[in-house]
Amino acid sequence: MDMSPLAAGAFSKLLERATGQELLAARRWRIETALGPVLKAEGLDSLDQLATRLGRAEEGRLIQDVVEALLNHETSFFRDIAAFRSFADEALPAIAERRIDTRRLRIWSAGCSTGQEAYSLAIQLHRATERWQDWDVSILATDVSPQAISRAREGLYGQLEIQRGLPIGDMLGWFEPEAESWRAKMELRRTIAFAVHNLMEAAPAGRFDIVLCRNVLLYFPIATRRSVLDRIAQSMAPDGLLFLGAGETVLGQSDAFEADRELRGFYRLKGWQAAQD
Secondary structure, eight states: OOOOHHHHHHHHHHHHHHHSOOOOGGGTHHHHHHHHHHHHHHTOSOHHHHHHHHTSTTOHHHHHHHHHHHSOOOOOTTSSHHHHHHIIIIIHHHHHHHTTTTOEEEEEEETOTTTHHHHHHHHHHHHTTTTTTTOEEEEEEEESOHHHHHHHHHTEEEHHHHHSSOOHHHHHHHEEEETTEEEEOHHHHTTEEEEEOOTTSOOOSSOEEEEEETTOGGGSOHHHHHHHHHHHHHTEEEEEEEEEOTTOOOTTTOSSEEEOSSSTTEEEETTHHHHHO
16 A cells, blocks of 8 residues: 655654654554554545545544554553563562551553553452552553553453463453453452543642553653653652663653662652662
8 A cells, every 4th residue: 555755744743743652664664554444444545545634624533543543552461471570579569568557559550551451460469469458559540542441441352362461360360251252350440440641741640659651652752751751750659669661761761760779670769769878
């Protein structure tokens, strides 16, 4: 399917304007595949025709459909299992020790896609029921995509999705078969609040003890990463932890965070560790 450079640029600008995400030339191969269903639904023959339609003021619905199609919703349960083990074995105990008086834990999963990360977190917490007994524990899971959040709230996953990263014991323990899919049990779902949120906007209200923003920053240009990290910093408790994806870092991209001295792969607000010495 042919696409002019002008059309490719229009789609890239649209995505960045709506979400802050950058569609680099190396990723533009996704445009044809992602927008194929939109072309079919609109009865259009080419991506250039679609790009022309997007310039009309009355095409708000179509613009949203294109943005949704261009977003990358790649995710899985317990994505990067080593990182989840570190989260459960090191980060959670460290925070629990500091929250023993309030017995309150707030987690934000930013860029949660269709919810697998949030449900993985909830499963980890439920595995340690004795530790969190009588605690006020909540997970806020957000994504820029209304469609992704709608699916996450449903907690309904097909056979291929449920098998990606989810141990069989957890599948049988925390999901119920429904037709040819699996739905998260209410006990698991009530732990999580799902909401549409754009990381280009102010962070959700509250002070979070742990923020996960994994495999999200890599889609932003560097200047945008800095502003996103600044907003995340403003949402965190002074001793909170930030958890990024394996290929992401705050080094050279934020003055608000520094690597945690003890927890590898986690970051703290700059200056907090020095204040404890």
